[in-house]
Amino acid sequence: MTDMFWPVQGDYILNPDPMHERLVAAAERDGLLDVTYRTVDSPVGTLLLAATERGLVKVAFASQDHDAVLVALAAEISPRILRTPARLDPAVRQLEEYFAGKRKTFDVPLDLRLARGFRLSVLEHLPEIAYGHTESYAEVAAATGSPKAVRAVGTACARNPLPVVVPCHRVVRSDGSYGQYAGGEEAKRVLLTLEAAA
Numbered sequence: 001m002t003d004m005f006w007p008v009q010g011d012y013i014l015n016p017d018p019m020h021e022r023l024v025a026a027a028e029r030d031g032l033l034d035v036t037y038r039t040v041d042s043p044v045g046t047l048l049l050a051a052t053e054r055g056l057v058k059v060a061f062a063s064q065d066h067d068a069v070l071v072a073l074a075a076e077i078s079p080r081i082l083r084t085p086a087r088l089d090p091a092v093r094q095l096e097e098y099f100a101g102k103r104k105t106f107d108v109p110l111d112l113r114l115a116r117g118f119r120l121s122v123l124e125h126l127p128e129i130a131y132g133h134t135e136s137y138a139e140v141a142a143a144t145g146s147p148k149a150v151r152a153v154g155t156a157c158a159r160n161p162l163p164v165v166v167p168c169h170r171v172v173r174s175d176g177s178y179g180q181y182a183g184g185e186e187a188k189r190v191l192l193t194l195e196a197a198a
Helices: 020-029 066-076 085-099 117-128 137-143 150-158 185-197
Strands: 035-040 047-051 056-061 081-083
Touching: 035 066, 035 085, 047 066, 047 085, 056 066, 066 081, 117 137, 117 150, 137 150
Parallel strands: 035 081
Antiparallel strands: 035 047, 047 056
């Protein structure tokens, strides 16, 4: 079965032929599937979604290089990765509802193992920023109990493994300008404009 997993150190795994679904089923049955992924088109470009048994673990923009993201997930979590679109249908459905203006919060299970320490504290606070509202980096720092950690908040947002779902796009500079964003400034503008219009 190891020949079907994502390329790690030269061992390629993705098998696009009709046997793929049988291989996925066998991997799940034998406990060999640790990370599942798929892509989805959105108003901010093609997003890569990846999940573990715990929940959604990664959302990545095309600008982040999806292949590089999968290689990083293989190194950080497990090389046992397969493309299994159906397993991510609930997350895709919620994202589609969000982009259609019909959803203001996400309730899919999340796996936050890629964030630790202060970064995790920031990510846990972000869903508290209401849909259609923003907070400054300084406000987030204060809310997480570290008012001087403004720069660290920026780093936590930039390294957010679950953008859009964990809304780091709602964090802006004190002057109201957008600041940096993993998907680029245009993606951040699209998300904030979408929420402001609802």
